[in-house]
Amino acid sequence: MSGVVLKPNQKIIIKPQSQFYSGPYETHVLSINGTRAIIQTPYDQGKLVLLSVGTTLEVTDTTGKLQFTSQVLDRNFQGSPSITISVPVSVPAVKRAKVITVTSGKGGVGKTSVVINLAISLSQQGLRTFVIDADLGTANVDVLLDLEPRYNLHHVVNGEKDILDIVTEAPGGIYLVPGGSGFQFLADLDASQLRYVVESYKKLEAYADMILIDTGAGLSKNVIDFVLASDQVIVVTNTEPHAITDGYAIIKVISEYKSRPQCSLVVNRAEDKAEGRQVGERMTSVTQRFLDMNVQFLGYILEDRTVTKAIKQKRPHILTFPNTPFARGINNIARQLSQSGLQENMGKKSFFDKLKELFISS
Numbered sequence: 623m624s625g626v627v628l629k630p631n632q633k634i635i636i637k638p639q640s641q642f643y644s645g646p647y648e649t650h651v652l653s654i655n656g657t658r659a660i661i662q663t664p665y666d667q668g669k670l671v672l673l674s675v676g677t678t679l680e681v682t683d684t685t686g687k688l689q690f691t692s693q694v695l696d697r698n699f700q701g702s703p704s705i706t707i708s709v710p711v712s713v714p715a716v717k718r719a720k721v722i723t724v725t726s727g728k729g730g731v732g733k734t735s736v737v738i739n740l741a742i743s744l745s746q747q748g749l750r751t752f753v754i755d756a757d758l759g760t761a762n763v764d765v766l767l768d769l770e771p772r773y774n775l776h777h778v779v780n781g782e783k784d785i786l787d788i789v790t791e792a793p794g795g796i797y798l799v800p801g802g803s804g805f806q807f808l809a810d811l812d813a814s815q816l817r818y819v820v821e822s823y824k825k826l827e828a829y830a831d832m833i834l835i836d837t838g839a840g841l842s843k844n845v846i847d848f849v850l851a852s853d854q855v856i857v858v859t860n861t862e863p864h865a866i867t868d869g870y871a872i873i874k875v876i877s878e879y880k881s882r883p884q885c886s887l888v889v890n891r892a893e894d895k896a897e898g899r900q901v902g903e904r905m906t907s908v909t910q911r912f913l914d915m916n917v918q919f920l921g922y923i924l925e926d927r928t929v930t931k932a933i934k935q936k937r938p939h940i941l942t943f944p945n946t947p948f949a950r951g952i953n954n955i956a957r958q959l960s961q962s963g964l965q966e967n968m969g970k971k972s973f974f975d976k977l978k979e980l981f982i983s984s
């Protein structure tokens with residue numbers, strides 16, 4: 623018996639990457655021959671689907687647990703039409719990366735500071751952590767880390783570099799995917815370029831346990847796509863009234879999407895523990911009551927003058943000042959995040975597959 627991942631009679635769903643047929647189409651396996659499966663040619667609105675040899679297919683089973691990329695190897699038009707596709711021998715149980723998008727209603731509330739230090743704290747816990755700088759306006763993670771990456775997403779799209787070539791090792795054992803001005807031009811890419819970008823990002827999943835995405839404030843279309851494709855979104859606010867109302871507004875926008883990720887809240891720059899807790903608890907109870915949203919309060923971070931000091935020194939805060947109130951707040955949030963588990967992601971659709979659907983469908 624072969625060890626391939628499909629069995630005869632198994633129901634599968636195929637999504638061809640074809641200009642004319644995109645599916646998804648439900649069909650079933652007729653027979654298996656080595657690493658080839660012969661499947662029934664599916665119908666599209668009463669007509670047989672004509673796929674050329676070489677077409678790439680995304681194959682899933684009806685539970686969504688099995689998922690692999692395949693190719694049309696051959697077609698048979700005699701008798702009952704069928705298609706021969708390639709089948710992997712076994713899909714390794716890759717632990718998916720957990721992807722967390724960090725955003726806020728108002729700018730300047732501390733997103734980038736939180737992302738960088740949270741990433742380092744997670745890496746200190748042994749999690750391989752990547753940061754994607756996806757702030758359209760002020761991509762500045764590299765500046766704060768005192769890095770001058772030579773390459774960014776432009777070079778990936780141009781075909782000059784592979785995504786793994788632009789990944790930059792950063793202080794604290796984290797990996798940065800530099801934005802540069804890269805994300806500004808995402809809006810101008812055509813569908814095939816977008817697909818290429820997302821496919822490139824998908825490669826990161828095999829290397830990372832956690833991927834944190836630093837975004838700009840306010841929900842532009844790109845940020846929404848990142849948020850919706852993530853496993854979790856963290857909304858950062860400070861304790862000023864308009865930051866709180868803008869934070870609430872962001873959560874309201876997220877609440878309008880049916881398939882949305884777990885939404886969490888971080889309260890930054892609290893005067894003291896009491897204020898941090900009060901703002902967090904008030905926001906989670908208001909969002910529960912008015913938006914019917916279960917927002918998880920991840921924790922608060924105190925106002926800390928050493929944050930500016932660290933920024934001036936261009937060193938990540940928790941590396942230089944590991945025992946400050948800021949660092950304690952960050953470490954506490956990192957613990958909460960890593961405790962909420964990575965295993966639960968097994969088998970679920972990956973961030974990048976969801977992102978591809980969101981980008982390509984718009």
Ligand SMILES: Nc1ncnc2c1ncn2[C@@H]1O[C@H](COP(=O)(O)OP(=O)(O)O)[C@@H](O)[C@H]1O
Nearest residue numbers: 729730731732733734735891924925926929930
């Ligand atoms: N807990 C804090 N205590 C003191 N200053 C802070 C704190 N968090 C952030 N800041 C300051 O706020 C400014 C904006 O932070 P940043 O992380 O760049 O925000 P964002 O990415 O949301 O625009 C920075 O200059 C930083 O020094």
Ligand SMILES: [Mg+2]
Nearest residue numbers: 733734757760
């Ligand atoms: Mg920022």
